[in-house]
Amino acid sequence: MTVPAESVADRERLRSRLASSEAQFQALIERNADGMLVVNEDGLIQFCNPAGAEMLGNPQSDLTGQRFGVPLVPGESTEINLLHHGQPERVAEMRVTEIDWHGSPALLATLRDISDRKQAEEKVREAVELRDRFLAMLSHELRNPLAAILNASRLL
Numbered sequence: 001m002t003v004p005a006e007s008v009a010d011r012e013r014l015r016s017r018l019a020s021s022e023a024q025f026q027a028l029i030e031r032n033a034d035g036m037l038v039v040n041e042d043g044l045i046q047f048c049n050p051a052g053a054e055m056l057g058n059p060q061s062d063l064t065g066q067r068f069g070v071p072l073v074p075g076e077s078t079e080i081n082l083l084h085h086g087q088p089e090r091v092a093e094m095r096v097t098e099i100d101w102h103g104s105p106a107l108l109a110t111l112r113d114i115s116d117r118k119q120a121e122e123k124v125r126e127a128v129e130l131r132d133r134f135l136a137m138l139s140h141e142l143r144n145p146l147a148a149i150l151n152a153s154r155l156l
Helices: 005-031 050-056 115-155
Strands: 035-040 045-048 077-082 090-101 104-113
Touching: 035 050, 035 090, 045 050, 050 104, 077 104, 090 115
Parallel strands: none
Antiparallel strands: 035 045, 035 104, 077 090, 090 104
8 A cells, every 4th residue: 555645745744844843942942041950759850951050060961860959849939059169159049840751750940040130139238228327327417416406496
């Protein structure tokens, strides 16, 4: 029995579209600025994209099969410190979601570097504290001379 030429052409067209779609999806994962880790139920890393490897300070090949070491709670967002030898401490926001990985339940942890935002927040906190101290000192310094002037004006 022969397969119609249209069916063969349709299958080839579908295979080509599927390959193109998979390549686009892979590019999205590989070029994503957020780190992406797939961790199995035993806490072992099954997959890590380049951004995740960079954030964790190890090559992707070294991370696969290693214990993640951070508790993962699906549906929650938390901050974790990213420590690298000889580099300043970085902070990442981690979000965790349940997924199916090769037919088994797993967790997808996404890491977003928020170090710059945390530093900016700290600078704002320091500026507010300086302002508050300045206003308290100004209030105290003005209160004493103004009290004498107010009393003198009452006597007059």
